[in-house]
Amino acid sequence: MLIGTASYENMPDLPNVANNLDALRSIFTAPVLLGLAPEHCTVILDPAEPHQVLRAVRAAAREAEDTLIVYYAGHGHQTDDDFDLYLGLVGSDEVSPERSLRYELLRKAVRSTRATRRVVILDSCYSGLAMNAMGGSATADPALDLARQAGIEGAFLMCSASRNRPSLAPPGERYTAFTGELIEVLTSGVTDEEELLSLEAIFRQVHARLTAKSRPRPRLQVLDNIGHLALVRNLTRLAWGAPREQDDRRGRSPGGVSATQGRSDDAFMISTATLPSGSPAAIAFVCGGIQRADRAREASLTASRTANASIRRSLNRGVHPQQALHEAIADASQSVRELAHASESPMQQLQHSHPPSCTLVGAVVMSEILCIGWVGDSRAYWVPVDRTTLSARLTEDDTWGAEMVANGRMSDAEAYADERSGTLTQWLGADAHEVEPHTATFKPDRPGVIILCTSGLWRHADEAEDIAAALPLDSTDRPLHGAQTLLNHALVRGGRDNITAVVVPFPAPPARGT
Structure with a gap:
């Protein structure tokens, strides 16, 4: 389930988000990567009302048997009345939450599935607030910020920013900062990793790439070792046809x-x-x-x-x-x-x-x-x-x-x-x-x-x-x-x-x- 809001009535538009959804749909349905059937990869761009999203997520939750993946990209905000995360929809504003999607409701919709593994990926400002709903405390590893308790059994939550940091949608770039690195990792692979990339391996690489660029660092919560779930094939492990080495010191060799x-x-x-x-x-x-x-x-x-x-x-x-x-x-x-x-003999030439x-x-x-x-x-x-x-x-x-x-x-x-x-x-x-x-x-x-x-x-x-x-x-x-x-x-x-x-x-x- 891929959800994104690129156009807004009361907040700045995020045109990168539409590109995020297009690219991720291609990745998830590509036979060489995840290989989902197109009918099992639902895309919702610019939803107007919370019930539109929740109805689609609940339908996907009913159909999922093994793994349910829900991705959201767009504005994120909170109100003065609570500390919950609200996900932006077309009519959202930062003052009143009525036309935004409260993350707690999305979490419950995800939790309703019979699938044994649930993956939620949030690319929004303050998306780390979702970890309040997930519950639990972080481990000693600040790079991964893994939680012992996540509120959903077999759960994996990846957020583009901490609870008090904005995310980036850089002008002139095709994708948002977080999803752009996620797409790059999924489509380029990770050197020295296994043939199948796990969720945690993907997160580590995305985290490292964003950190190297001094951009907001993503956060992660995991429960029941779901982080070891193999999500996609590692494209660096595919058989390439005799790639030529080059002398990068000169920067000229093809x-x-x-x-x-x-x-x-x-x-x-x-x-x-x-x-x-x-x-x-x-x-x-x-x-x-x-x-x-x-x-x-x-x-x-x-x-x-x-x-x-x-x-x-x-x-x-x-x-x-x-x-x-x-x-x-x-x-x-x-x-x-x-x-x-x-x-070739004359007979072979006639056969060809x-x-x-x-x-x-x-x-x-x-x-x-x-x-x-x-x-x-x-x-x-x-x-x-x-x-x-x-x-x-x-x-x-x-x-x-x-x-x-x-x-x-x-x-x-x-x-x-x-x-x-x-x-x-x-x-x-x-x-x-x-x-x-x-x-x-x-x-x-x-x-x-x-x-x-x-x-x-x-x-x-x-x-x-x-x-x-x-x-x-x-x-x-x-x-x-x-x-x-x-x-x-x-x-x-x-x-x-x-x-x-x-x-x-x-x-x-x-x-x-x-």
């Missing part, structure tokens, strides 16, 4: 990762080179195997390796990076074409109606410019370090829908609605027509990162703003972590295999002469 929960037809290559001028360059290629094709994985591996070897030779000869990219993609195309005939094929996107990043090349629908995005400036998609898909829009024959909405929209018009493979690689050169005026990815990622973060919102702010310094976070973003939203991302930092331009 990081890439590919999800391999079962079959994966994608591949990527990342490397660095020294140009004849002595300046460094970062090189990356991402290839997406076309699923209908035979030996799609082999096509992706061959294309990425061939392109990487080709461009390094060209750069060493002093060829301009954009031209070198064009030649590298042409070489990759030829190598994938040859796969269709290599080591869909020869090996893939898409490709590549980048060469230097001190002042970056070059992008592509064929198909694997994409490149630009995300600046300063997120107040615009992010951008650097590639255009080779698809039927994109060509209809580019030629003015359809609007975006019309093309997207057509079942032919995603049909590829260019790819690498023996069954492709003559391939004409796309290349482009950009000269950013500020530091940032380039993201190369296959459709397994961008189908869950289509717009550049979506990519930017999912990407950690420190991705220029930790590109591998940035790539893993993007993959987690797709996995949480229902992505399966064939999700690949590479993050390539772009350094700040050198200082101009005076």
